[in-house]
Amino acid sequence: MRWAKTPAFEALRFSNFVSGLLAGNTPETLERIATGAWWLHFLPMGTMSVLIPSSKHLHLAFAPANAIWHTLRPKGSLTKVDFEFEDETIKIIGANKIEEFTWKQLFDTYTCVQCGRCSERCPALQTGKPLDPRALHVELRAHIEEKAPLLDKIKAAGDKKPEFTEAEQAILDDVFSEQFIWSCTPVAPVRGLPCIQ
Numbered sequence: 001m002r003w004a005k006t007p008a009f010e011a012l013r014f015s016n017f018v019s020g021l022l023a024g025n026t027p028e029t030l031e032r033i034a035t036g037a038w039w040l041h042f043l044p045m046g047t048m049s050v051l052i053p054s055s056k057h058l059h060l061a062f063a064p065a066n067a068i069w070h071t072l073r074p075k076g077s078l079t080k081v082d083f084e085f086e087d088e089t090i091k092i093i094g095a096n097k098i099e100e101f102t103w104k105q106l107f108d109t110y111t112c113v114q115c116g117r118c119s120e121r122c123p124a125l126q127t128g129k130p131l132d133p134r135a136l137h138v139e140l141r142a143h144i145e146e147k148a149p150l151l152d153k154i155k156a157a158g159d160k161k162p163e164f165t166e167a168e169q170a171i172l173d174d175v176f177s178e179q180f181i182w183s184c185t186p187v188a189p190v191r192g193l194p195c196i197q
Helices: 007-022 027-054 056-068 103-110 117-121 133-157 171-175 178-182
Strands: none
Touching (some): 103 133, 133 171
């Protein structure tokens, strides 16, 4: 009997065993057992929902929204860098501080599963260069959380930018080394990553 070794048959055998244990109980006892089983299921799930914000499982909350807001451009396409500045006082190309990232770039750091698949497939890391894509997301997320209170103060000040030496800490100098950043080179899109970027 080939069907006797299928997972469906094994599940049926287990459910028959459990129903045999429950047979003969009063409805009140069965209701108490059902309530206990519900709480036995709910408490770990409730605990997990409290632990998610401070754990590596935070991507469970952010990944669905990131899938909705992912770019419709072809994978691996680069955006044109505009070197013509309308305002001569602003000459920022790329991002050197948290304030210079787009909301989507910052959001992407929270959808990282921290599985390391991007690092395994990174040609720069495979050739011995210091770039580690997983570390980029993990350390950038930690940097965001460190700077968030200072950024709130800057936003509250409005046009008057308060003097914060800590808020001016540059990612290039203090979070990542210059060698780390410049070892990145554009490559074809990496397939097999768990979350849409």
